[in-house]
Amino acid sequence: MGHNYKSKYENPVVNWIDTRLPIFWLVDTAVGAGHPTPKNLNYWWNFGSLAGLCLVVQLITGIVLAMHYTPHADMAFASVEHIMRDVNYGWLIRYIHANGASMFFIVVFIHIFRGLYYGSYKAPRELLWMLGVTILLLMMATAFMGYVLPWGQMSFWGATVITNLFSAIPYVGDSIVTLLWGGFSVDNPTLARFFSLHYLLPFVITGTVILHIWALNMPGSNNPSGIDVKGPADTIPFHPYYTIKDLFGIAVFLAFFSAFIFFMPNALGHPDNYIPADPLATPSHIVPEWYFLPFYAILRAVPDKLLGVVAMFGSIAVLFVLPWLDTSKVRSATFRPVYKWFFWIFVVVNFGLGWCGQADTDRVLIPLGTDKTAVAENIAARLEPASRAELLANVPSDMEVMKKYAERAGMSDLAFDRLVDAELISFQVVHLSQILTAWYFFHFLVLLPLLGYFEKTRPLPESLSSPIAADAMPAE
């Protein structure tokens, strides 16, 4: 029957409780003195605790906001302004929550890229990694629905665009969209269910975070060298060593966060969301929040709607199977000279996708000249037969000569300029996003499986305590 756990705490009250419900033991071994941690973690390992802090900040501010917010299409916008103007420190709570979402994503993206660089997803940490990707997905759903709640123009139209994506699913797409909307367009029922789910999902995230930490505690943290901890000489207790280091990280992070809250609270938002939602007025540019831009670029890079949606979700799905796509036995990029390069290229690709996500897809990046034959054919159609034959037989390469023909055809300067513009061959944002999207999947599906076989890795140190390890460490 049962375990024979005897609490080791000296304080009789703590001992009494801990013997019956080992909650002190749990905290102690999870994030306390009883949790041995590699001694060589660098500052990139601060972002796990920062993500936890962000979750707590969002939960607390969100619960307070919900006390004052009204989830109704006619009142939501006004209730947010009521929070900003009439609730004591309501402006502070809302600005923390709105900017906190961005901070959460900044921290989590860095946390994920840390994992990618140091191979933290590899055995025996696959489930830890997959739970992390699950948290990212839940965060994206939560953030998307949260952005809808103020019921501004971008809330409404962002919701319309994103929910419409599901209509691309064959057979059941339209039914799914109707279910999401609670009707036949984005309207009050949509807002009500998004509010309900926006309140629910953070607790699902919290549960997943607990599993994430639990899964972390089995193998323990990875470390910059990527090699396994060999014994007590390689570790230090989590508390006080990493609790104090995390506190320092939190102080720096909160200063960065506060700069946004207090001095540029709307810099990361879109001005259109200060216009109340209007189903009859479509904004000229509908853009999602910045943290969705790389995924939005992937969506728009694919001309087919369904395949675009598949590519967008695929860009996250591929992360789930990453532990099996990367065939290299070496975890840390420190000892993978080739992967290290491709890692940084991948970082640049993601920034590039983010930039593409906010730009107009048909924006010209590099003009590549004009399709002169097409211009000539267009002009020739207006000319009398003799000139027509002459023009088509010998398409002029000089645009000034072409313009003479256009004048003879009775075209105005403006009409000619428009024709030349229409036949401009160019490298546009959509082409750049196609290249970057292709690279994104190439990185995971081709590069990582092959690199494991072809890359010549550098020799690994014996242990975290050996001198080689110290030399190989990048400076903190």
Added chain:
Amino acid sequence: MFKQLTVPLTVAAAAFGLAGPSLADEGIEYLTSEEATNKYHAYPEHYEFAHDGVFGKFDRAQLQRGFQVYREVCSACHSLEKIAFRNLMDLGYTAEQVKAIAAEYEVEDGPDEDGEMYFRAAKPSDYIPGPYANVQQARAANGGAMPPDLSLITKARPHGVDYVASLVGKGYGQDEPEDMQISDGQYYNPYFHSVLLAMPQPLYDEMVEYADGSFPTVEEMAVDVTAFLTWTAEPKLEQRKRTGVGVMIFLAILTVISYWSYKRVWADVKK
């Protein structure tokens, strides 16, 4: 020759509801609205205010001047629905002054004991009443265009503060481009997103007389009303910045202490 042809064609195009570009090949010399925007749309000028920066505070006298411009000019068409008279105490008015300002307005109240709605003088707790009873009335009075509520305007446009000041302070009275088709009820303003808007020039030099007896220029009035509209959009701006300075000082101290503690705690860890 072309010019003569242009007019009837344009009229015909309008009559048949045809857009300009489809007839472009026929020689209409006007730019499409997209081309006109690309060619003439201007980035707003940058204006500086007392409330800019980390330690910024509103210039109360400027806010009061801006409120006067709003009251005497803008309020003819634009509502300010998020602002109650009581909020005007933020501008430096006393409770008595606010009461007096409110009393100049009439608001609908009721129903009374007989079940009738009635009008009464506004009180400080009332919100500033707008010029129109509803959206339809606003549109009908403005040729179909809806004058937007101004409460949040400086936050609801890209570079909103500079935009509002540029639009009303500098954008009107410029030479209209000849290659644009400007119909009745449209006004050219390069700072507007489509360079044509339904609002006629609202401000003219010496249109209002300030309390100090001076007669401001268009740009001076535009800057003052922009400052006022920055306050209406962000009335807690001063509290926010003041709190922020305190928070930053606290975090700077916390950063130093926690870094020092971190180094102390780690002093015995062998690399």
